Amino acid sequence: MQNLQGIINFKLHPIDDLNFYVKHCRSILQKNSILFLNNFLTEESLVNLQREAQILHNKAYYCSQNHNILLREKNIELDDKHPCNIEVFSDKGCVPYDLIPESSSLRIIYNSSFFKKFIQSLLSVKKVYPYADTLSSVNYNYYEKNQQLGWHFDNATFAISLMIQSPASGGSFQYVVNARNIEKNILDIKLIDSVLKNKYPVKELEIEEGAFVLFYGSNYLHRVTPVNSDKRRILVTLNYNLQKSIKLSENARLTFFGRTH
Ligand SMILES: O=C(O)CCC(=O)C(=O)O
Numbered sequence: 001m002q003n004l005q006g007i008i009n010f011k012l013h014p015i016d017d018l019n020f021y022v023k024h025c026r027s028i029l030q031k032n033s034i035l036f037l038n039n040f041l042t043e044e045s046l047v048n049l050q051r052e053a054q055i056l057h058n059k060a061y062y063c064s065q066n067h068n069i070l071l072r073e074k075n076i077e078l079d080d081k082h083p084c085n086i087e088v089f090s091d092k093g094c095v096p097y098d099l100i101p102e103s104s105s106l107r108i109i110y111n112s113s114f115f116k117k118f119i120q121s122l123l124s125v126k127k128v129y130p131y132a133d134t135l136s137s138v139n140y141n142y143y144e145k146n147q148q149l150g151w152h153f154d155n156a157t158f159a160i161s162l163m164i165q166s167p168a169s170g171g172s173f174q175y176v177v178n179a180r181n182i183e184k185n186i187l188d189i190k191l192i193d194s195v196l197k198n199k200y201p202v203k204e205l206e207i208e209e210g211a212f213v214l215f216y217g218s219n220y221l222h223r224v225t226p227v228n229s230d231k232r233r234i235l236v237t238l239n240y241n242l243q244k245s246i247k248l249s250e251n252a253r254l255t256f257f258g259r260t261h
């Protein structure tokens with residue numbers, strides 16, 4: 001708690017106040033399926049993390065790939081033009097957990113029992129666990145000029161991130177609600193088709209530096225538009241599981257980090 005006070009802006013975001021503040025956040029999340037809290041990081045910790053991100057930048061592993069919205073193999077029972085088979089493009093750089101310094105405030109946030117209680121309470125789950133591999137728990141993500149993330153649904157139910165540096169132009173987070181309900185096994189193909197054809201008025205978020213974002217990524221169709229500035233987009237993902245001892249698949253580790261350990 002001592003350390004966390006200097007990192008998270010408790011005046012604006014009393015995340016230890018489970019009865020009032022967190023309850024309020026949870027109701028926003030339940031209503032909108034997304035929660036963003038601006039100025040979540042203190043100014044000092046934001047500056048420190050921006051500096052850390054610049055220092056680690058030359059260690060980032062860059063990957064690019066074509067994929068479909070479901071991040072799955074092509075479905076050969078459907079034709080190539082079916083929205084679930086249409087290929088989109090993604091490219092970004094990634095610094096894995098084992099390269100993040102021991103003293104980094106990201107590790108303090110991620111491992112803090114106060115922060116985990118906040119997340120558990122937001123999601124109404126008993127417990128969240130770190131990844132069991134050495135790479136996946138906390139990652140810096142870098143989007144250089146012209147880099148982007150194509151439309152997709154996440155495999156993980158929920159995604160938590162901290163915006164470290166916003167680009168001067170482009171790199172917006174766009175999303176569509178109600179395209180999928182994974183619990184009910186519903187996929188709105190017509191809606192997805194019109195999104196992929198740029199015919200649907202998608203929502204767009206300019207996420208501020210220092211903001212916390214949590215959303216239900218497996219039910220949200222989302223993308224990051226190409227960055228248009230030399231100022232790169234830098235974001236941290238805080239990755240938890242609902243079960244103990246889960247590793248990201250070897251294949252995914254190879255794709256995103258260029259190694260498995
Ligand atoms: O960079 C972002 O804002 C979103 C990242 C994302 O959707 C992902 O990594 O799956």
Ligand SMILES: [Fe+2]
Pocket residue numbers: 152153154159217222
């Ligand atoms: Fe995603």
